Amino acid sequence: MAEKSCVIIGASHAGVSLALQLRKEGWTGAIRLIGVEPELPYxxxxxxxxxxxxAKTLDGIALRPRKSFEDNAIELLLGHEAVAINPAAHSVQLQDGSEMPYSQLALCTGSRVRRLPEAERFANVxxxxxxxxxxxxxxxxxxxxxALIIGAGYIGxxxxxxLVKQQLxxxxLEMADRILQRVTGPILSAYLEAVHTAAGVHLHTATGIKAIEGGTNAEYVICTDGNRHxxxxxxxxxxxxPETRLAAAAGLEVEQGIVVDSHARTSDLCIFAAGDCTRHPSLLYGISLRLESVQNATDQARVAAANMAxxxxQYDAVPWFWSDQYTVKLQTAGIHSGYDNVVVRGDAxxxxSAGFALFYRLGERLLAxxxxxxxxxFMVSKQLLKLGAQPVAASLRDESQEPASWLQTF
Ligand SMILES: Cc1cc2nc3c(=O)[nH]c(=O)nc-3n(C[C@H](O)[C@H](O)[C@H](O)COP(=O)(O)OP(=O)(O)OC[C@H]3O[C@@H](n4cnc5c(N)ncnc54)[C@H](O)[C@@H]3O)c2cc1C
Known part of the structure; x- marks a missing residue:
């Protein structure tokens, strides 16, 4: 087996956070961070x-200056792809055929986009x-x-x-009955639909894609509702x-994500994983979760680093996420699935609207x-979620009560 050395596959939010934290935890061996994208992690x-x-350049969105990696003796191997892991030999094979030994390995391989087969042959996709x-x-x-955008999730x-601000x-087009159906409740969906429509975006929900017509470029999208755009x-x-192919080929447990325990350890004792590519047990919600957020990538990676050292x-952070659309700064915390009532504070x-908060509860318990x-x-709710609190609906709703006061009862 190799001298104490850590190899991290994937140089983005999780990989970078893990590498830097591992050094902070006192790891003295080599740290090699492999990323297939050629740019400095961003x-x-x-x-x-x-x-x-x-509004921002690539330099302006760098995760860390190159110097941070140098100062922490983190060897950056950008533009390199890991193509296989050999857990028995404790080594990773790179695309150029070279072998990289490890004593501990971390998989931070993130996710890849789901592709639309009907669109693959066109150049303007x-x-x-x-x-x-x-x-x-x-x-x-x-x-x-x-511009035709297929899919009304956060990114679309x-x-x-x-694009509408740039006068396109x-x-x-969204297949589900409402936008953001997978990630939020109907009140926020309706509000954001109104915001986008007011800005001039043409939104069509409950609309599947039947066919795409064109030559080199896609020219028309034919929808299941009969419309042609x-x-x-x-x-x-x-x-x-989730990018799990390397893990699966190496025989690690994979189930819609690389399965890790609450210590961010995979089914192999010497291999950890963090970020979008993982499925982990949520101590807070008692279910297994695969999250797609910067918070999860960085926090889970820090836990992995501590345990590798x-x-x-245990990883038990409250999940949170944000999205910016026009002047709307959306911040969301917790997992709303399973809620049976919503308390609304402000005008949704x-x-x-100047702003509002939606509290998703199961009975009295705040879920998200x-x-x-x-x-x-948002800040106070994160703390309430961490406490598993049951804040009173009337005070959540009451705008004359400062959010900080909600914490006094717990
Ligand atoms: C457009 C966009 C907007 C987003 N907006 C938000 C937001 O507002 N708020 C929020 O919380 N989250 C947002 N997210 C999600 C967030 O960016 C992800 O959750 C986060 O990037 C996950 O980090 P990660 O390190 O786990 O994975 P990734 O960022 O996916 O990074 C994984 C890296 O590993 C590399 N890799 C994979 N396999 C290999 C291999 N075999 N060899 C070498 N390298 C490999 C990949 O190329 C990639 O660079 C957004 C995502 C996108 C795409």
């Missing part, structure tokens, strides 16, 4: 926000997952062009907000798949919260 969320709009994807898309944007909607003619460019945002720490019906331009409510 923040991924701006890809559908400030980077797409041009775009996905938004990497900086290279966005550079390619940005080169095609111009006022007046017709954020792209819609940017934007249409969003002309397009100059097509953006597909229909979700992601010999500690025994007016697209011009969606906050629109309500940072105080």
């Amino acid at each position: 923040h991924r969320p701006p890809l559908s926000k400030d980077f797409l709009s041009g 775009f996905y938004i997952r990497t900086a290279a994807d966005v550079a390619r898309l940005s080169a095609q944007l111009a006022p007046g062009k017709r 909607l954020e792209a819609a907000a940017v 003619d934007v249409t969003v 002309a397009a100059d460019l097509l953006i597909i945002g229909i979700g992601i798949e 010999g500690k025994a720490i 019906t007016d697209p011009a 919260v969606d906050c629109v331009n309500r940072p105080k409510e």
Whole structure:
């Protein structure tokens, strides 16, 4: 077996967080961070926000300056793909055929976009997952062009907000009855539908794709509702798949995500995993979760690093996420699935609302919260969620009560 050395596959939010934390935990051996993308690791969320709009450059969204990696003796192997893991030999094989030994391995392989087979043959089809994807898309944007976005999840909607501001003619097609169906409740969906419609986006829900017509480029999308939409460019945002192929081929337990325990350890004692690619037990909710968020990637990676360095720490952070669309700053915490009532604070019906918070509860227990331009409510709710609190509906609703007061009873 190799000298004490850590190999991390995937150089994004989870991989970078893990590498830096491992050093902080006192790891003295080598740390090698392998990433197939050639760019210095960067923040991924701006890809559908400030980077797409041009407000930020690639340098402006770097996760860390190159010097941070040098100062921490983290060897960056960018533009390199790991193609196989040999758990028995404790080694990783790279695309160039070289072998890299490890004493501990971390898989931070993230996710890849779900592709739409009907769209594959056309040249004007775009996905938004990497900086290279966005550079390619940005080169095609111009006022007046017709952008058709397939999928009204967060990424499709954020792209819609940017493109309509750049005066493209934007249409969003969504198969489900409402936008964001997978991730939020009907009140927030209806509010955001109104916001997008007011901004000039044409939204069509309950609309599947029947066919795409065109030559080199896609020209028309034919929908199951009988509509035919002309397009100059097509953006597909229909979700992601956890990148588990290496793990599965190495014989690790995989179940819609690399299965890890609460210590971020896989079914192999020397292999940890963190971020989008994992499925972990949630101590807070008592279910197994696969999350797609920066919070999960960085926090779970820190736990993995501590445990790789010999500690025994459990991952039990409250999940949270954000999305920016126009002036809407959405912050969400917790997992809303299974809720049976919603308490509304503020006005969630007016697209011009100054802000509101939606508290999803099961009986009296708070499960999750969606906050629109309500940072105080968000911060306090995260603490309530951590406590497993049962805040009183009347005080959540009552705007004269400061959010901080909710904590006094717990
Ligand atoms: C456009 C966009 C907007 C988003 N907005 C938000 C937001 O507002 N808020 C939020 O919380 N989250 C947001 N997310 C989600 C968030 O970015 C992800 O949850 C986060 O990036 C996960 O980090 P990760 O390190 O686990 O995986 P990833 O960021 O997917 O990184 C995995 C890395 O591993 C590399 N890799 C994979 N396999 C190999 C291999 N075999 N060899 C070498 N390298 C490999 C990949 O190329 C990639 O660089 C957004 C995501 C996107 C795409």
